[in-house]
Amino acid sequence: MTLIEGHRSITPADGIPVFDVDPYDPAILRDPMEYYAELRALGPVVFIPRYSVLAVGRYEETKTVFSDHENFVSSRGVGLNDFKLEKPWRAPSIILEVDPPDHARTRKIMARALSPKVVKTMAESFRTVAEELVDRVLARGTIEAVTELAEAFPTRVFPKAVGMKDSHARHLVDYGAMVFNAVGPDNALRREAMARAGEIVPWINAACTRDRLTDDGLGALVYAAADTGEITEDEAAMLVRSFLSAGVDTTVTGIGSALWCLSQNPEAWEALKADPSLARPCFEEVLRMTSPVHTFCRTANRATEIAGYPVSEGTKVLCVLGAANFDPEKWPDPDRFDINRRPVGHLAFGVGIHGCVGQNIARGELEAILGVMAERVARIEPAGEPTWRPNNGIRALDRLPLKLIPN
Amino acid sequence: MVKVTFIHSDGREETVDGRVGDSVMATALANDVEGIVGECGGSMMCATCHCYVDDGWSERSGDRMDGEEDMLDCAASELRPTSRLSCQIKLSEGLSGLVVYLPEAQL
Numbered sequence: 122m123t124l125i126e127g128h129r130s131i132t133p134a135d136g137i138p139v140f141d142v143d144p145y146d147p148a149i150l151r152d153p154m155e156y157y158a159e160l161r162a163l164g165p166v167v168f169i170p171r172y173s174v175l176a177v178g179r180y181e182e183t184k185t186v187f188s189d190h191e192n193f194v195s196s197r198g199v200g201l202n203d204f205k206l207e208k209p210w211r212a213p214s215i216i217l218e219v220d221p222p223d224h225a226r227t228r229k230i231m232a233r234a235l236s237p238k239v240v241k242t243m244a245e246s247f248r249t250v251a252e253e254l255v256d257r258v259l260a261r262g263t264i265e266a267v268t269e270l271a272e273a274f275p276t277r278v279f280p281k282a283v284g285m286k287d288s289h290a291r292h293l294v295d296y297g298a299m300v301f302n303a304v305g306p307d308n309a310l311r312r313e314a315m316a317r318a319g320e321i322v323p324w325i326n327a328a329c330t331r332d333r334l335t336d337d338g339l340g341a342l343v344y345a346a347a348d349t350g351e352i353t354e355d356e357a358a359m360l361v362r363s364f365l366s367a368g369v370d371t372t373v374t375g376i377g378s379a380l381w382c383l384s385q386n387p388e389a390w391e392a393l394k395a396d397p398s399l400a401r402p403c404f405e406e407v408l409r410m411t412s413p414v415h416t417f418c419r420t421a422n423r424a425t426e427i428a429g430y431p432v433s434e435g436t437k438v439l440c441v442l443g444a445a446n447f448d449p450e451k452w453p454d455p456d457r458f459d460i461n462r463r464p465v466g467h468l469a470f471g472v473g474i475h476g477c478v479g480q481n482i483a484r485g486e487l488e489a490i491l492g493v494m495a496e497r498v499a500r501i502e503p504a505g506e507p508t509w510r511p512n513n514g515i516r517a518l519d520r521l522p523l524k525l526i527p528n
Numbered sequence: 529m530v531k532v533t534f535i536h537s538d539g540r541e542e543t544v545d546g547r548v549g550d551s552v553m554a555t556a557l558a559n560d561v562e563g564i565v566g567e568c569g570g571s572m573m574c575a576t577c578h579c580y581v582d583d584g585w586s587e588r589s590g591d592r593m594d595g596e597e598d599m600l601d602c603a604a605s606e607l608r609p610t611s612r613l614s615c616q617i618k619l620s621e622g623l624s625g626l627v628v629y630l631p632e633a634q635l
């Protein structure tokens with residue numbers, strides 16, 4: 122059997138359009154809109170010879186494949202690498218990279234720990250930190266918003282919410298970026314990220330053990346499930362690792378992208394200022410517009426089909442969430458940033474049984490930072506060209522120079 | 529088509545057509561039924577699609593799913609024995625005529 126990027130090389134069914142593209146080309150990762158449009162225009166499913174994979178980018182098919190956990194599994198990895206054929210770079214996640222029935226067991230513990238009720242108890246401390254940070258950047262006037270707000274906020278509130286005794290902002294952000302680069306092919310991005318694994322991974326693993334966590338955070342809630350015998354001590358550590366993999370770089374990206382959208386759309390900013398309670402719906406539209414997690418894979422675990430085309434066992438399917446969230450068939454006028462759109466059903470948090478378990482925290486963080494900004498900042502203006510940081514799994518800003526004008 | 533009737537907390541009734549396989553939550557959103565928010569999109573991570581299933585339908589609409597209870601516990605309105613997350617009730621032909629009551633608040 123021939124392998125390409127650690128997965129089975131396939132012969133696509135007759136009639137599936139061929140798309141000669143490298144979706145992981147840094148130029149596309151920086152600015153994917155044309156690629157998204159072409160992917161949707163070509164057909165409901167396309168074959169990408171470069172990696173011998175199928176890809177979906179229309180809303181309907183992306184949603185269907187991404188949520189069909191019976192035919193399209195996660196246990197063979199949500200990146201290009203097929204865990205059944207090649208060894209993954211780290212022990213697979215016991216929530217993201219498992220299927221039912223195993224998935225339900227860990228998911229339940231995480232969902233309980235990250236429920237709306239638990240997250241509500243964090244609102245006040247999120248707000249206090251947001252006020253402090255916003256006042257600080259307002260005093261500076263012109264700022265680089267990726268480091269001064271987008272990274273600064275989650276790296277302060279999230280380790281505290283988890284109950285981490287040791288925190289290392291740089292390692293936390295970079296570990297997230299590494300995990301996301303790992304879902305791509307063996308390109309320069311992935312290799313450069315992996316080169317730093319030796320430095321970061323041991324720190325992360327050590328930070329997940331019980332003795333490095335306080336007894337009043339999310340980590341303690343997970344370890345409580347070990348005490349009752351629902352999971353083992355090692356599994357608890359693995360679930361805490363999931364917080365650290367998925368909980369920092371994602372919200373960093375969400376904040377950066379929100380500020381980018383608002384700085385580009387002054388009328389949206391005005392609307393948010395007029396009614397700061399729009400912070401939550403505004404974030405939903407940011408997610409639809411920017412799809413931080415742009416692409417994750419599924420693997421056909423048996424012969425199946427997509428949009429009527431046969432799909433053979435072992436086929437990797439790129440589910441291009443960013444393209445689906447811009448599908449004009451689903452979202453009228455998709456280029457328009459409309460904070461009143463209320464785009465329920467967007468795929469930025471995924472869909473189905475693996476749908477983001479951390480979404481309440483993400484919303485809580487964004488509500489705090491956008492809410493405080495709407496109250497205290499009169500205007501947000503671009504102060505230079507924003508630049509994007511290419512990554513195989515997440516589309517994040519690298520630099521966002523902004524000028525903030527106080528009320 | 530599967531008929532679903534939503535009864536608002538003020539007694540107003542709305543009957544809409546749903547598709548087999550869709551959830552009650554998705555059916556409400558597709559038909560602009562107010563009173564169902566569905567913030568998480570159906571991943572069972574919030575409780576903003578809370579509804580009360582009419583007594584006559586509770587058996588046919590099935591039991592609560594694994595984990596549903598934990599989220600219902602976060603609901604904004606009173607919890608009753610008939611409380612369900614409407615994203616977890618999938619429409620089938622057998623559910624045509626389903627009646628659900630909407631709570632006063634979802635947030």
Ligand code: HEM
Pocket residue numbers: 195199216217218228231235363364367368369371372375412413414417468469470471472474475476477478479480482483
């Ligand atoms: C804007 C912020 C975020 C975005 C865009 C995002 C995106 C996603 C997506 C697309 C998935 C689905 C993966 C799949 O189906 O294969 C997912 C799952 C997940 N997310 Fe998030 N996420 C965010 C924030 C967070 C936070 C703050 C946490 C931790 C507290 C978190 C933890 C997880 C975990 C553990 C899963 C796996 C759930 C499962 O497999 O059942 N995420 N996220």
